[in-house]
Amino acid sequence: MPITQAQLAQKIGVSQVSVSLAFKSGHNRLNEKTRSQILKAAEKYGYRPNASARIMRQGRFGSIGLLHSAHAKRSYLPVPMLDAIYEALEDRKQNLTFCRATDEQLADPANLPKMLSESHSDGLLVNIAKQIPQSLSELLKRSKLPAVWLNVMQEEDCVRHDDFAAAVTLTEHLLWLGHRRILHINASYDASDTHYSGELRQQGYEHAMRQAGLNPRCLTGQKIPGDTLLQTALQVLDTPDRPTAIVHYGDGSAVAFIQAAERLGLEVAKDLSLALLSCNSPESYHGMLLTHMQHDHQGVAKAAADMLLEKINTPPSCRKPMPSVIVPMTMYQGRSCGRLVK
Numbered sequence: 001m002p003i004t005q006a007q008l009a010q011k012i013g014v015s016q017v018s019v020s021l022a023f024k025s026g027h028n029r030l031n032e033k034t035r036s037q038i039l040k041a042a043e044k045y046g047y048r049p050n051a052s053a054r055i056m057r058q059g060r061f062g063s064i065g066l067l068h069s070a071h072a073k074r075s076y077l078p079v080p081m082l083d084a085i086y087e088a089l090e091d092r093k094q095n096l097t098f099c100r101a102t103d104e105q106l107a108d109p110a111n112l113p114k115m116l117s118e119s120h121s122d123g124l125l126v127n128i129a130k131q132i133p134q135s136l137s138e139l140l141k142r143s144k145l146p147a148v149w150l151n152v153m154q155e156e157d158c159v160r161h162d163d164f165a166a167a168v169t170l171t172e173h174l175l176w177l178g179h180r181r182i183l184h185i186n187a188s189y190d191a192s193d194t195h196y197s198g199e200l201r202q203q204g205y206e207h208a209m210r211q212a213g214l215n216p217r218c219l220t221g222q223k224i225p226g227d228t229l230l231q232t233a234l235q236v237l238d239t240p241d242r243p244t245a246i247v248h249y250g251d252g253s254a255v256a257f258i259q260a261a262e263r264l265g266l267e268v269a270k271d272l273s274l275a276l277l278s279c280n281s282p283e284s285y286h287g288m289l290l291t292h293m294q295h296d297h298q299g300v301a302k303a304a305a306d307m308l309l310e311k312i313n314t315p316p317s318c319r320k321p322m323p324s325v326i327v328p329m330t331m332y333q334g335r336s337c338g339r340l341v342k
Contacts, residue, residue, distance in 0.1 A: 003045045003046060005019050005020065008038075008041060008042060008045060011041065011045065012037060012038065012041045014034065014037075014038065018030060018034060018038065019038055019042075021035075022034070022035045022038040022039060022042075061095075061120040061121060061122050062093065062094055062095060062122070063094060063095040063096070063097050063119075063120050063121050063122060064089055064094050064095070064096055064097070064121055064122065064123055064124070064125060064305070064308060065097050065098070065099040065115070065116060065119045065121030065123070065124045065125070066085065066096060066097070066098055066099065066124075066125050066127060067099045067100075067101065067115075067124045067125065067126045067127060067128065067147075068098070068099065068100050068101075068127055068128070069100075069101070069102075069103075069106075069128045070100055070101060070102040070103075070105075071102075071103075071131070073130060074128050074129065074130045074131055074132075075127050075128055075129065076127075076129060076130075076151075077127055078280065078297075080295075080297045081295075081297045081300070081301070083297075084297035084298045084300065084301035084302075085125065085301045085304070085305070087298070087301070088298070088301035088302045088304070088305040089305055092305055092306075092309060094305070094309070097119045097120065097121050098119075099115055099119050099121070099124065101115065103133050103135075106133050106135065106136045106139070107133060107135040107136070107139075109139060109143070112124075112139060112140070112143065112145055113143070113145065116145070122146065122312045123145070123146035123147060123148075123308045123309075123311060123312045124145065124146070124147040124148075124308075125147075125148055125150055125304055125308060126140075126147055126148065126149045126150065126152075127150045127151070128149075128152075129150070129151045129152050129195060130194070130195055132152065137154075140157075141321070144316050144319045146308060146311035146312045146314075146319070147308070147311070148304050148307045148308040148311070150300070150304060151300075152196070153196035153200075154324060155323070155324055156321035156322060156323060156324055157307070157321050157322055157324065158324045158325075159300050159303045159304040159307065159324065159325045159326075159327065160300070160324070160325075160326060160327070161197075161295055161296070161300065161326070161327050161328075161329055162326045162327065162328050162329060163196075163197040163200040163201045163204065163277070163329075164200045164201070164203055164204040164207075165204065165328060165329070166201065166204065166277055166293040166328075166329040167184075167200070167201040167202070167203070167204025167205045167207075167208070167247065167277055168204040168205075168207055168208045169293065169329075169331055170205075170247055170275045170277060170291075170292075170293055170331065171184075171204070171205045171208035171209060171247055172208050173275065173291075173331060173333075173337070174245040174247070174273060174275060174337065175208065175209075175212050177245070177273065177337060177338065177339045177340060178339055178340035178342075179244050179245035179273060179340050180212075180214055180244075180340075181217070181241065181242070181243045181244050181245070182205075182209065182214075182217065182243060182244070182245045182246070182247060183217045183218070183219060183236070183243035183245070183246045183247070184201075184202060184205040184206075184216065184217070184218045184219070184220065184246075184247045184249075185218075185219040185220065185246060185247070185248055185249065185253050186198050186201070186202065186218075186219070186220040186248075186249035187219075187223070187224040187229060187232075187248075187249070187252055187253040187256075188223060188249060188250060188252055188253075197249075198220070198249060201249055201277050202218060202220055205218075205247050206218070217243065219232075219236065220249075224253070226252075229252075229253055229256035230256045230259055230260060232256070233253070233256045233257045233259070233260035233261075234260045234263065234264070236257075236260075237257070237260050237261060237264055237266065237272070238264055242272075243272075244271070244272060244273065244340055245272070245273040245274075245275065245337070245340075246272070246273070246274050246275070247275050247276075247277065248274065248275065248276045248277065249277055249278070250276060250277065250278045250279070251276050251278070251279045251280055251281070251284050251290070251292075254274055254276055254279075254284065254285070254290065254336075255284065255285050257272070257274060258274065258285050258288070268288070268335075268336055269335055269336055269337055269338035270338055270341065273291075273336065273337040273338055273340075274290065274291070274336040274337065275290075275291045275292065275336070275337055276290055276291070276292035276293070277292070277293050278292065278293065278295065279292035279293075279294075279332075282332060282334055288334070288335055288336060289334035289335045289336070290334045290335075290336045291331070291332065291333050291334040291335075291336050291337040292331075292332050292334065293329040293330070293331055293332070294329060294330050294331070294332050295329055296327050296328065296329060296330065299327040299328075300327050303325040303327060304325075307322055307325065310322070
């Protein structure tokens with residue numbers, strides 16, 4: 001039979017309060033000698049803190065649920081973002097649990113509270129960024145459950161990156177380098193499965209071009225299959241008025257244009273500058289450092305964690321929508337962009 005906290009305290013001659021404090025991080029009311037004595041005795045006698053008792057006392061699980069859609073394409077979470085969420089919650093003494101649901105489950109008014117309870121979560125980070133079920137948005141507003149959205153376009157209760165400003169910054173950098181024939185390409189566009197960032201990034205590029213008195217040139221509006229990307233790149237670059245610089249939505253099309261440039265005898269950075277609005281790896285092609293906009297995953301994770309914990313700490317009757325937080329991106333200057341040589 002497991003030993004109790006009171007029994008452990010009695011065995012080593014300390015108070016029950018001291019035993020409790022020994023297992024709480026961030027408390028310094030115990031000296032290290034006493035804490036060490038208690039922890040060694042706990043290991044010897046097989047004592048473990050009673051999590052259920054703690055939950056009953058505090059009324060909290062101390063855990064946050066990360067809600068994903070059962071439809072894989074609707075929830076995107078790169079490893080750096082997941083790491084940042086984990087670290088942000090760990091800094092705030094919170095655990096992270098994983099919640100997955102179908103559209104039918106998300107539409108059931110009774111399911112979300114049940115999901116919070118069964119996953120031992122106090123609130124939800126909602127990572128459903130595409131084809132969001134309207135019923136889910138309405139349900140979260142109506143129920144006042146503590147929830148914060150990640151990477152969606154809405155005025156309240158979400159945290160996202162500033163895609164518009166990122167595109168402006170990257171395009172202005174190319175303009176500063178002397179480029180005027182600048183193309184924007186989004187090869188991943190899919191009308192049935194499109195993320196808001198595609199539209200905002202194109203708008204940012206177009207804004208910067210028009211501010212410079214130039215006409216935007218866009219290759220967007222339809223998905224370009226991977227097996228035809230190289231042919232598309234060759235067609236774009238093998239023309240008299242070819243672009244001297246390209247702003248890519250992401251790194252999916254960059255490799256094809258680098259390969260096309262090599263086939264046509266064009267040198268990257270000297271004859272053709274490539275800049276990416278998002279990049280999984282700045283060395284995605286033969287170790288070449290690519291100029292790109294860096295996502296501030298830590299900034300997003302910290303803002304989302306703080307917003308959610310504020311909601312959790314607010315009584316449901318007083319809980320209100322909170323203004324969304326837009327986190328800026330920063331430019332990483334690699335070796336794929338150079339000054340235009342006339």
